[in-house]
Amino acid sequence: MKRFFVAGTGTDLGKTHIACALLRAAQARGLSVDAFKPVVSGFDPDAPETSDPARLATAMGRPEGWAEISPRRYRAPLAPNLAARLEGQTLAMVDLVADCRTWLEGRDVDLALIEGAGGVMSPMTDDATNLDLMTALALPVLLVAGSYLGTASHLLTALEVLRARGLTTAAIVVSESLDAPDLDQTVEMLRTFEHETPIVVAPRDPDWSAAELAALLL
Numbered sequence: 001m002k003r004f005f006v007a008g009t010g011t012d013l014g015k016t017h018i019a020c021a022l023l024r025a026a027q028a029r030g031l032s033v034d035a036f037k038p039v040v041s042g043f044d045p046d047a048p049e050t051s052d053p054a055r056l057a058t059a060m061g062r063p064e065g066w067a068e069i070s071p072r073r074y075r076a077p078l079a080p081n082l083a084a085r086l087e088g089q090t091l092a093m094v095d096l097v098a099d100c101r102t103w104l105e106g107r108d109v110d111l112a113l114i115e116g117a118g119g120v121m122s123p124m125t126d127d128a129t130n131l132d133l134m135t136a137l138a139l140p141v142l143l144v145a146g147s148y149l150g151t152a153s154h155l156l157t158a159l160e161v162l163r164a165r166g167l168t169t170a171a172i173v174v175s176e177s178l179d180a181p182d183l184d185q186t187v188e189m190l191r192t193f194e195h196e197t198p199i200v201v202a203p204r205d206p207d208w209s210a211a212e213l214a215a216l217l218l
Contacts, residue, residue, distance in 0.1 A: 002218060003104065004170060005139040006115040007130060009154040011122065013146045014175030016052040018202055019113050020059035021210035022142075026218055028211075031110035033060055036103045038096050038133075039084075039117055039124065040070040042077030056115070071099065079123045093128040097136045104137075111218065114139065120158045131165060140170040142217070143197075147186040148177040156193060169197045171216055176204040 008015045023033045035056045043051050049063070053070035057063050067073075072091070074083035084091045100114055114137065116122075116130045123129055134141060141162055145155040155172065162169055174190065176183050187201050200213045 001107065001109060001112055003112045003139050004114070004142045004217070005134050005137060006113055006142045006144065007134060007158075008116070008119050009143065009145045009151070009158045010119040013144050013177070014173075014202065014204065015115055015144045016055050017204070017206075017208075018142070018144050018173050018175060018210070018213075019115050020055055021202070021208050022213055022217070023056070023059045023111070023113065025210040025214035026111045027060070028209075029214060029218065031218065032108075033111045033113075034107050034109045035060065035069055035113045035115065036100065037070045037115045037117070038099045038103075039072040039074070039080045039091065041074045041080050041083035041117065043070070043073040043075060045073070045075070052115070072096075080117050081123050081125050091125040093125050093132055093136070096124060096133055100133070100137055113142075120161060131161060134162075134167060135165045138167070140168045142171055142173065143169050144173045144175055144202075145190075146177040146180065147174055147183050148180040151177070151186065152190055152193065155190060159194065159197070171213065172197050172199045173202050173213060174199060175202045178204060 006015050006019045026033050048054050053066040056069050057065040076083040076086050081091050121129050145151050174187050
């Protein structure tokens with residue numbers, strides 16, 4: 001089983017867009033897939049179909065399975081720890097790690113994805129970040145960056161932090177940022193600074209196939 005943690009250099013860069021496309025591409029190759037997003041904030045229970053877990057579930061052909069994908073769901077569009085606090089709950093890293101490990105142990109698929117919330121250093125609990133969750137799980141990272149002005153600094157910083165924790169970055173996906181500098185030019189610049197990890201380009205297109213990414217990872 002191939003297992004990856006889908007992380008971002010920041011928030012709202014297209015992690016779920018990339019994950020969904022990779023899940024579809026893997027299924028097109030005849031592979032079995034599953035996905036897990038241990039916590040999601042900004043979740044509207046009156047319109048669950050608009051949420052990230054619902055998008056992941058739909059990509060896997062089981063649109064009603066969003067509740068299994070994200071067991072911890074909070075309304076406020078805030079960092080998970082803050083959103084949970086508004087609902088009288090306290091998130092603990094030990095519980096998030098346990099959720100992920102239990103989910104992984106129960107999978108018998110060719111590709112399993114765990115998607116984080118926010119960026120690499122985004123808070124998940126009152127005293128721990130996404131990076132702490134990734135370190136505990138020690139999965140290869142699929143790192144999603146944008147193509148906006150300043151993305152080079154954010155991407156290179158994230159790579160340094162991941163490597164300092166002993167984590168492997170399996171691939172970098174540059175997700176097209178709307179109203180941002182030229183995508184190809186940005187990717188060319190990034191490749192001059194990062195030589196170890198393959199970089200894949202993802203246009204912000206719902207029909208992007210992720211075939212190149214799937215061929216690289218699977």
